[in-house]
Amino acid sequence: MNNYDVIIVGAGPGGMTAALYTQRANLKTLMLEKAAPGGKMMTTYEVENYTGLGKVTGFEISEKMFNHTQELGVEYKYGDVTKIIDLGDYKEIHTASGEIYKTKAVIIGTGTIPRGTDAPGETRLTGRGVSWCAICDGAFFKDLDIVVVGGGNSAIEEATYLSKIVKHITVVNILETLQADARAVEEAKATNKMDFLLGYEIVSFNGDQQLKSVTIRHAKTKETQEIMAEGAFVFIGQIPETEFIKDLGITDKWGYIEVNAKMATKVPGIYGIGDVLDKELRQIITAASDGSIAAVEASKYINELNKKLS
Ligand SMILES: Cc1cc2nc3c(=O)[nH]c(=O)nc-3n(C[C@H](O)[C@H](O)[C@H](O)COP(=O)(O)OP(=O)(O)OC[C@H]3O[C@@H](n4cnc5c(N)ncnc54)[C@H](O)[C@@H]3O)c2cc1C
Structure with missing residues (x-):
């Protein structure tokens, strides 16, 4: 029951776009998210640089993207992914609540969390001003x-x-x-x-x-x-959310995932997309673009893997 072709970790714009493409490629897809679909768009007031949408609120664009995945039938579950184990042809995805999923390919779009100033008082007064x-x-x-x-x-x-x-x-x-x-x-x-x-x-x-x-x-x-x-x-920058994959050896010294132009990491079947990558421009549109590329590459990888396994 817990076997998939592709599991997408993180339902930001990158992950949701990847899910659209893998679902349309007829791959059994699961999107796992530990908060709410939309990622950082959910905490952004207004977006006016996503082609074709004009000025929308962060909530509206999140809702539009998520509804699109649901109209196409993408399976979506709550899941805080704590570990990914590479078993060669299969990967295991472990969550904080103890579920273990098996998948042929993984697309990681876990984004970033805000960077602090480290000044005294910052942590203590968070939520208090x-x-x-x-x-x-x-x-x-x-x-x-x-x-x-x-x-x-x-x-x-x-x-x-x-x-x-x-x-x-x-x-x-x-x-x-x-x-x-x-x-x-x-x-x-x-x-x-x-x-x-x-x-x-x-x-x-x-x-x-x-x-x-x-x-x-x-x-x-x-x-x-x-x-x-x-x-x-x-608002002084971000830190990549990659603690849970540090054993895979696919991140750089700052924790950003390293990929090639096809969004592939050095581990076959594992892809990285969006803000979690070492890249120049971290935006909704670039995360979505990465998601589409990774999905197409994952699809090719799974076709080859299926031939090998059959
Ligand atoms: C204040 C602010 C304003 C911005 N304004 C704009 C703008 O106007 N236009 C624009 O184009 N861009 C804007 N950006 C940038 C844009 O929001 C990001 O580039 C974009 O959201 C990145 O998408 P992503 O899919 O890579 O990751 P994210 O949006 O960060 O989503 C990652 C998702 O992964 C989930 N996740 C993380 N770890 C795990 C885990 N272990 N298990 C399961 N799920 C996990 C997170 O909960 C999150 O939902 C803004 C960013 C900020 C901070």
């Missing part, structure tokens, strides 16, 4: 002052979203320029609700039960200052 998700927690900071840490597209776009809720935002970025694209920066500045403190690092998140302030230090002058803020949102 410190947050990683504007769409999840933004409403708690209505008409309050907040800090947004980071200067890339995620930080600036999420700050623009938060500006509709909060009173004022201080954006603190370690670099002396913002890395976000010009359009995102323009939109952020047009809100007239943000100050930008560039070239500063976070020293500490302060407060007893709740965040009260954030101390920052200029990277060059070492001058410190305390910004009074009830909320702080941290």
